[in-house]
Amino acid sequence: xxxxxxxxxxxxxxxxxxxxxxxxxxxxxxxxxxxxxxxxxxxxxxxxxxxxxxxxxxxxxxxxxxxxxxxxxxxxxxxxxxxxxxxxxxxxxxxxxxxxxxxxxxxxxxxxxxxxxxxxxxxxxxxxxxxxxxxxxxxxxxxxxxxxxxxxxxxxxxxxxxxxxxxxxxxxxxxxxxxxxxxxxxxxxxxxxxxxxxxxxxxxxxxxxxxxxxxxxxxxxxxxxxxxxxxxxxxxxxxxxxxxxxxxxxxxxxxxxxxxxxxxxxxxxxxxxxxxxxxxxxxxxxxxxxxxxxxxxxxxxxxxxxxxxxxxxxxxxxxxxxxxxxxxxx
Amino acid sequence: xxxxxxxxxxxxxxxxxxxxxxxxxxxxxxxxxxxxxxxxxxxxxxxxxxxxxxxxxxxxxxxxxxxxxxxxxxxxxxxxxxxxxxxxxxxxxxxxxxxxxxxxxxxxxxxxxxxxxxxxxxxxxxxxxxxxxxxxxxxxxxxxxxxxxxxxxxxxxxxxxxxxxxxxxxxxxxxxxxxxxxxxxxxxxxxxxxxxxxxxxxxxxxxxxxxxxxxxxxxxxxxxxxxxxxxxxxxxxxxxxxxxxxxxxxxxxxxxxxxxxxxxxxxxxxxxxxxxxxxxxxxxxxxxxxxxxxxxxxxxxxxxxxxxxxxxxxxxxxxxxxxxxxxxxxxxxxxxxx
Numbered sequence: 001x002x003x004x005x006x007x008x009x010x011x012x013x014x015x016x017x018x019x020x021x022x023x024x025x026x027x028x029x030x031x032x033x034x035x036x037x038x039x040x041x042x043x044x045x046x047x048x049x050x051x052x053x054x055x056x057x058x059x060x061x062x063x064x065x066x067x068x069x070x071x072x073x074x075x076x077x078x079x080x081x082x083x084x085x086x087x088x089x090x091x092x093x094x095x096x097x098x099x100x101x102x103x104x105x106x107x108x109x110x111x112x113x114x115x116x117x118x119x120x121x122x123x124x125x126x127x128x129x130x131x132x133x134x135x136x137x138x139x140x141x142x143x144x145x146x147x148x149x150x151x152x153x154x155x156x157x158x159x160x161x162x163x164x165x166x167x168x169x170x171x172x173x174x175x176x177x178x179x180x181x182x183x184x185x186x187x188x189x190x191x192x193x194x195x196x197x198x199x200x201x202x203x204x205x206x207x208x209x210x211x212x213x214x215x216x217x218x219x220x221x222x223x224x225x226x227x228x229x230x231x232x233x234x235x236x237x238x239x240x241x242x243x244x245x246x247x248x249x250x251x252x253x254x255x256x257x258x259x260x261x262x263x264x265x266x267x268x269x270x271x272x273x274x275x276x277x278x279x280x281x282x283x284x285x286x287x288x289x290x291x292x293x294x295x296x297x298x299x300x301x302x303x304x305x306x307x308x309x310x311x312x313x314x315x316x317x318x319x320x321x322x323x324x325x326x327x328x329x330x
Numbered sequence: 331x332x333x334x335x336x337x338x339x340x341x342x343x344x345x346x347x348x349x350x351x352x353x354x355x356x357x358x359x360x361x362x363x364x365x366x367x368x369x370x371x372x373x374x375x376x377x378x379x380x381x382x383x384x385x386x387x388x389x390x391x392x393x394x395x396x397x398x399x400x401x402x403x404x405x406x407x408x409x410x411x412x413x414x415x416x417x418x419x420x421x422x423x424x425x426x427x428x429x430x431x432x433x434x435x436x437x438x439x440x441x442x443x444x445x446x447x448x449x450x451x452x453x454x455x456x457x458x459x460x461x462x463x464x465x466x467x468x469x470x471x472x473x474x475x476x477x478x479x480x481x482x483x484x485x486x487x488x489x490x491x492x493x494x495x496x497x498x499x500x501x502x503x504x505x506x507x508x509x510x511x512x513x514x515x516x517x518x519x520x521x522x523x524x525x526x527x528x529x530x531x532x533x534x535x536x537x538x539x540x541x542x543x544x545x546x547x548x549x550x551x552x553x554x555x556x557x558x559x560x561x562x563x564x565x566x567x568x569x570x571x572x573x574x575x576x577x578x579x580x581x582x583x584x585x586x587x588x589x590x591x592x593x594x595x596x597x598x599x600x601x602x603x604x605x606x607x608x609x610x611x612x613x614x615x616x617x618x619x620x621x622x623x624x625x626x627x628x629x630x631x632x633x634x635x636x637x638x639x640x641x642x643x644x645x646x647x648x649x650x651x652x653x654x655x656x657x658x659x660x661x662x663x664x665x666x667x668x
Contacts, residue, residue, distance in 0.1 A: 015503075015510045023516065030523050149645040151600045153607045153623055154638045164628050176628070263509075270514050270604075277608060289608055292518045300519065307512040 008319045009312075016308035021070070023304035024297070028069055031295040033060045033086040058086040060297055073301065082305070083298035087291070095302040098287065103306065105179055106283035108199065109275060110268045110310070113206025118264060120207060121214020122257060128215065129222035130245065140215055147212035152274040156205050160278070163201060174200050177280040202275040209271055210264055217260055218253065225253045251325055258322035265314035269307055392658035399658075402650030409644050413459040422450035424457040424617045435632050442636040445625045455637045458619040459644070461612055462599050465532050466648075469598035472537035474591045477544035480505070482575055484545070485552025502549070505542045513539035517601075518610040525613045532612065536598055536605075544590050551583045585659035592652035596645040603641060 034055055037046050046054075055061035059072050076083055082095035124144075128137040147155065160176060167173030175181070175198045184191040225231060226249065234244035273285030284306055291299030383391075393399050422428070422440070429448035436443045442451035480501055488498035517539060524531035555561060555578070564574045580587075599619075605611035606620025619641045626634035 011503075011506075012510070015507055018507055019511045022511065023519075026516065026519055030519055145649065146642075146646070149596065149649055150638075150642055151603045151607070151620075153604065153620075154634075154641065157623075157626055157628075157634050157638065160628055161631055266512070269512070273514065274604065274608070288515055289518070289610075292515070292610070300515070304512055304515055307515065308510060311510050311512075 004323060005316070005319055009316050012312045012315050016305075016312045019308045020301065020305045021074075024073055024301040025066065025070060027292075027297045027300040028060070028066055031087070031297050031300075032062075033058070033295045033297055034062055035295070036088050036090070057084075058092070058298070059083055060086050073298070077305075082302045085291070085296050085299050087295035087297070087299075089291075089294060089296060089299075095298050098299065099284065099302055099306060102282060102284045102287050105281055106269075106272055106276065106285060109202050109206060109272045109281070109283065110265065112199070112203045113271065114210060114261075114264055114268045116203060117207035117210025117268075118214055118257075118261065121211035122218050122254070124211065125215035125218025126222050126250070126253070129219045129226060130241075132223070141219070144212040144215050147208055148216070152205070152209060152271050153278065155208060156274060156278045159201050159205055174198070176201075179279075179281045179283075198279075202272075202279055202281070205275055206268055206271045210268060213267075214257070214260070214264070218257060221256050222249070222253045225249045228252075255322060255326045258318045258325060260318075261321065262311065262315040262318040266307070266311050269310060389658050393654055396654040396657060398650045399654030402647040402654065405643055405647035406651065409459060409640070409647065410463065413456060413463055416456040417453065417460070420453055420456065422453040424449070424454045426450065426453070433627070433630055433633075435630075436636075443630075443632040445633045446627060446630075447625065449625070451622065451633065451636060454617050454622045455619065455640050457617045458622045458637065459640060461529070461616055461618045462602060462620075462641070462644070464530075465536070465602045465612075465618070466595045466599035466644075468530075468533040469536045469540065469602070470591050470594035472533060473540045473544065473594050473598070474587055476537055476541040477548055477590075478580070478587065480541065481545035481548025482552050482579060485549040486556055486571065486575060486579070488549075488553055489556055498549075505545055508539065508542045511539075514605070517605055518608075521605065521610045522613070529612055529616045532602060536601055540594070540598065540601065544594070547586070547590075548583065551586065552579055555579050555582055589652055589656045589659065592648060592655055596648040596652070599641070599645055599648075 034051075037051050037054065052061065052063075056064075059069055061069070073083060080096065082099075084092040084094055085098060124140050128140045131137055150158075163173050163176060175194060179195060179198050181191065181194045181198075184194060226245075228249075230252075231244055231249050234248050235241065239247065269285070272283065273288060275281065276283040276285040277289060284303060287299065288303040290296075291303065417423075420441075427448040428440070428444055428450065431437075431440065431444045432448040433446045434440070434444050440450050440452065442455060444450055484498045484501035484505075487494035489495075517535060520535055521532065524535060561574060561578050564578060569577075602611055602618060603620035603623070606618040607623055609624070611620055612618035619637055622637040623634055623641075
């Protein structure tokens with residue numbers, strides 16, 4: 001078990017490193033952060049020395065060979081330094097600080113959305129499979145089919161529009177934008193209440209998409225388990241349907257779910273990107289969009305590193321779950 | 331004349347018999363003269379007595395028997411016709427501004443209303459539908475092609491000695507690498523650069539980040555097929571591996587490939603829409619459904635509900651057809667039918 005997990009983790013670390021390096025090289029090769037020095041409205045060019053200094057400090061000098069810039073970035077990475085923001089953001093904020101501010105905002109979305117979505121999806125899928133062709137099953141299947149046919153922005157729009165409709169009708173509604181209200185005193189009950197209320201709609205969106213895909217997978221695997229020989233044997237031994245399902249079936253049905261979990265976190269990151277844009281949350285997803293938009297090489301690489309670590313952690317967690325569930329691996 | 335296989339046809343045999351002495355060789359060709367063994371005794375092939383259905387005919391009937399297949403096909407056909415013809419006769423173009431009527435609801439002139447920039451939503455939706463359809467279909471085909479090459483190669487060479495195992499391992503790790511890479515971020519990186527050349531670059535770009543899961547499944551399927559007797563026999567007969575793949579492996583997994591391609595169309599449309607929505611997809615001189623949705627306004631629901639409904643109808647119709655196709659091609663999937 002320990003060996004199995006160790007080998008898996010090592011592979012994931014190598015893959016994450018490769019992915020991040022790949023992203024850095026691509027960003028450094030494709031983006032032109034030096035363009036900010038030559039705005040169209042400039043009347044006279046920036047002095048050569050100043051320009052060189054500006055670019056070297058940010059490690060984005062196009063005159064330096066790409067591999068040398070990469071080596072410098074890698075040296076920083078080993079020391080836990082991801083460089084400073086570049087591109088049109090001239091303030092030179094260290095990317096680590098920027099990420100440290102934004103990760104808590106994004107992560108609560110991703111974690112809550114994934115957990116609620118996973119649990120709800122697994123439960124719904126199981127119920128749909130056990131009570132096959134019941135009204136609940138049909139409704140769940142239809143809803144999952146419908147949700148999976150909509151892009152995330154449209155789901156967000158539906159949720160926001162519903163909230164707006166309720167607000168228009170009753171005068172009470174959830175906050176539509178911003179995770180925190182800066183006008184409320186920090187740490188007060190009102191501020192906490194606002195934060196919790198603001199979390200509701202984004203979490204609904206993320207868990208809806210996660211639950212939709214999970215319930216489908218779970219239904220398929222549960223149906224496979226229900227038709228299996230060992231469950232029939234368990235029934236023949238005298239267990240009731242529920243007992244047999246709880247003691248033997250559930251565990252087997254959950255094993256493939258462990259592997260999907262790794263993808264679910266990645267999907268939650270993508271979903272949180274849309275959520276952060278449309279609910280105006282200053283999280284990592286928004287940082288990703290803005291840093292790619294303004295040719296911030298270091299910022300882009302930092303975001304890719306964050307997502308790679310997130311995927312790595314969730315894949316490891318999935319492996320541990322699988323090891324715990326599946327007796328054949330231990 | 332020791333090998334009876336040398337007699338090529340009954341005509342040859344009767345010619346031989348005519349020329350040889352019947353008493354010297356009584357066996358040769360005697361069956362030809364036996365009236366009970368004449369070929370006419372076999373019932374005619376095109377008679378009404380025997381009627382077998384070809385596989386294609388069977389699939390077509392099973393597919394058309396499915397009600398959701400009909401619903402999907404009709405919606406899809408209507409949307410395709412609308413995408414082709416609506417921009418031809420509609421009086422506004424996707425970038426014609428009617429600022430006097432900006433942010434007004436559906437009227438007889440502006441069928442879906444006008445957004446806050448004075449752009450007609452119906453014109454934009456139809457133009458976007460065109461682009462989204464082209465990208466969805468193109469990407470799905472290309473994705474399947476990529477997945478087919480990687481998946482079948484990995485599955486086929488996996489069992490072929492040490493080098494085969496190494497190649498297979500490399501391809502599997504390539505698949506895993508692409509799965510780990512945050513594809514949305516890389517799409518956002520590449521897309522604006524390539525869009526300067528042509529909006530059609532979107533197709534290979536989306537396909538590049540969508541083939542992995544299909545390739546994984548195809549690899550597993552090929553591994554099972556490579557162990558079958560007929561593939562082994564082909565190998566021992568010295569058949570070229572590529573011929574084996576095309577003649578023995580692909581036909582066996584074709585049904586799964588068709589289903590996956592169909593569902594891939596909707597996945598590609600969703601991906602493209604999402605990317606365009608955040609501004610990294612289809613760029614200015616073209617419109618996509620994602621770009622249309624970008625101009626949403628919560629206080630004016632008509633700015634986003636019509637394009638969202640068109641998009642949902644498109645994706646749902648494709649998914650309906652895909653699932654009906656799955657039921658038709660794979661009757662054993664009944665247990666796992668959703």
